[in-house]
Amino acid sequence: MNTLKQWLVLSAISVFTLSAHAGGDAEAGKKIASQTCQACHGADGNSTNPQYPTLAGQHADYLVHALKGYKNGDRKNPIMSGFAASLSPADMKNVAAWFASQKGLTSPRLPNTVHE
Numbered sequence: 001m002n003t004l005k006q007w008l009v010l011s012a013i014s015v016f017t018l019s020a021h022a023g024g025d026a027e028a029g030k031k032i033a034s035q036t037c038q039a040c041h042g043a044d045g046n047s048t049n050p051q052y053p054t055l056a057g058q059h060a061d062y063l064v065h066a067l068k069g070y071k072n073g074d075r076k077n078p079i080m081s082g083f084a085a086s087l088s089p090a091d092m093k094n095v096a097a098w099f100a101s102q103k104g105l106t107s108p109r110l111p112n113t114v115h116e
């Protein structure tokens with residue numbers, strides 16, 4: 001019984017650690033957003049120019065997916081390819097966590113499930 005309890009506690013901790021890691025660090029992402037993305041998407045991801053998409057409130061998974069696409073050429077846009085190229089995989093998760101946590105688009109709140 002004791003062993004089972006210990007196992008449950010340990011697995012709960014590792015699940016928590018994994019999901020915290022996968023979710024990205026929104027504070028680190030905030031820095032990237034205010035330095036690099038703000039001019040077009042707004043510091044919190046609410047774009048005031050219809051040429052630029054609103055990112056605030058978008059699912060983090062989708063944001064990471066879009067950024068990877070710009071970086072690897074699956075998604076082609078001359079402006080975004082350049083910005084995405086400068087982001088590491090960790091930067092992408094962090095900046096996605098930041099925009100996803102802001103009020104904007106009203107996507108249903110699903111558990112954060114960023115996959116590699």
Ligand code: HEC
Pocket residue numbers: 032033036037038039040041051052053055062063064066067076077079080083084087095
């Ligand atoms: C010079 C303006 C500009 C800057 C700066 C910029 N973007 Fe963009 N971004 C765009 C434009 C234009 C699009 C739409 C491109 C398209 O049609 O695919 C876009 C699209 C995106 C998308 C896809 C949105 C969607 O709904 O599919 C993401 C994600 C994104 N940008 C993230 C970022 C991040 C993160 C940064 C900062 C590292 C950034 N952008 C900096 C102009 C910019």
